[in-house]
Amino acid sequence: MRIGIIGSGAVGRALATGLARHGHETRIGTRKDEVDGLPVGTPSEVAAEADLVFIAVQGAAAVEVAGGLAGELTGKVVVDTTNPLEFSSGSPGLFVGHTDSLGERVQRAAPRAEVVKGYNTVGNELMVDPDLPGGPPTMFIAGDSERAKAMVADLLGATGWEVADLGGIEASRYLEAMCVAWVRAVRDSGNPHQAFKLLGR
Amino acid sequence: MRIGIIGSGAVGRALATGLARHGHETRIGTRKDEVDGLPVGTPSEVAAEADLVFIAVQGAAAVEVAGGLAGELTGKVVVDTTNPLEFSSGSPGLFVGHTDSLGERVQRAAPRAEVVKGYNTVGNELMVDPDLPGGPPTMFIAGDSERAKAMVADLLGATGWEVADLGGIEASRYLEAMCVAWVRAVRDSGNPHQAFKLLGR
Numbered sequence: 001m002r003i004g005i006i007g008s009g010a011v012g013r014a015l016a017t018g019l020a021r022h023g024h025e026t027r028i029g030t031r032k033d034e035v036d037g038l039p040v041g042t043p044s045e046v047a048a049e050a051d052l053v054f055i056a057v058q059g060a061a062a063v064e065v066a067g068g069l070a071g072e073l074t075g076k077v078v079v080d081t082t083n084p085l086e087f088s089s090g091s092p093g094l095f096v097g098h099t100d101s102l103g104e105r106v107q108r109a110a111p112r113a114e115v116v117k118g119y120n121t122v123g124n125e126l127m128v129d130p131d132l133p134g135g136p137p138t139m140f141i142a143g144d145s146e147r148a149k150a151m152v153a154d155l156l157g158a159t160g161w162e163v164a165d166l167g168g169i170e171a172s173r174y175l176e177a178m179c180v181a182w183v184r185a186v187r188d189s190g191n192p193h194q195a196f197k198l199l200g201r
Numbered sequence: 202m203r204i205g206i207i208g209s210g211a212v213g214r215a216l217a218t219g220l221a222r223h224g225h226e227t228r229i230g231t232r233k234d235e236v237d238g239l240p241v242g243t244p245s246e247v248a249a250e251a252d253l254v255f256i257a258v259q260g261a262a263a264v265e266v267a268g269g270l271a272g273e274l275t276g277k278v279v280v281d282t283t284n285p286l287e288f289s290s291g292s293p294g295l296f297v298g299h300t301d302s303l304g305e306r307v308q309r310a311a312p313r314a315e316v317v318k319g320y321n322t323v324g325n326e327l328m329v330d331p332d333l334p335g336g337p338p339t340m341f342i343a344g345d346s347e348r349a350k351a352m353v354a355d356l357l358g359a360t361g362w363e364v365a366d367l368g369g370i371e372a373s374r375y376l377e378a379m380c381v382a383w384v385r386a387v388r389d390s391g392n393p394h395q396a397f398k399l400l401g402r
């Protein structure tokens with residue numbers, strides 16, 4: 001395929017190099033003359049001539065870039081790889097996203113409890129002793145109390161789980177969204193005996 | 202440990218049964234007299250006497266339940282397992298959450314393109330031919346065009362990925378949140394060579 005990649009940053013270069021290895025004709029759409037010796041063109045010509053287009057620009061620029069190329073992208077398959085990441089609070093968050101979660105509301109409702117968000121990204125059949133090929137799966141947790149997270153992590157470790165700590169209770173926003181991803185994936189496959197694992201820890 | 206579980210639904214029963222198998226003294230806090238023969242008590246007494254409390258009620262009730270038990274939960278470690286799931290649109294979503302995403306904005310900016318959200322839940326080092334123990338990892342995708350998703354899924358399958366299709370482009374909301382989970386987990390461990398896998402497919 002002719003694969004056009006809009007954006008010359010690390011993501012764009014990784015896709016151009018990696019997909020070329022698989023025999024695809026890749027080209028980066030950029031205003032630069034040169035990107036690590038990779039084939040380049042203007043965003044407009046690259047989008048127009050591609051069978052498949054990746055948008056791999058900074059999240060803050062994605063809408064403007066897509067809108068500017070709307071004509072060239074008509075009828076094309078476009079992969080949007082961008083994320084509305086923002087770091088203004090010091091911790092990663094989303095600039096298109098929400099600013100509250102049920103986990104935060106629960107913590108506010110019981111302000112002197114040490115709330116840990118967890119056990120929410122898997123179905124109840126697998127919450128204790130998940131026996132899955134390729135396991136153990138990963139339970140994602142979040143909370144403001146290190147003591148509380150250590151206690152919950154110990155319990156998880158003793159009952160068949162790896163643990164990934166995502167930070168403060170505000171990370172419930174991302175954990176609750178992961179639940180929807182799980183629900184939708186399970187619905188898609190019809191098999192509720194599924195759980196996330198973070199490979200490569 | 203004495204583990205109190207507030208909620209007698211499937212999640213509460215699974216936790217009570219599973220954690221009792223590990224030698225913990227589990228009790229369900231409920232207004233019911235009987236829950237499958239498991240030890241029960243009122244929510245207030247179960248919360249007050251537990252070393253660790255799970256909130257395992259419906260998402261819509263979580264804040265009220267936590268607020269009602271705020272006194273008993275003071276100084277306790279509380280695991281919030283709840284999710285603000287709602288199904289009013291026919292597809293799973295969140296009632297505390299957002300109603301837009303960068304993926305949807307990109308699709309609106311190029312309305313005649315067939316946008317697939319993907320390649321956004323992993324770092325660029327692993328986008329093509331991710332070579333991870335326990336792999337292949339799972340790329341989560343979403344989009345309104347079945348043709349476009351099939352094309353992207355073929356490319357992913359040929360370059361080292363399993364694919365989970367989460368539905369329409371609105372599922373970008375959950376995929377973009379998963380990116381934040383990935384960023385936070387990677388930051389926690391210091392190792393960017395990590396990727397999600399959905400075990401048990």
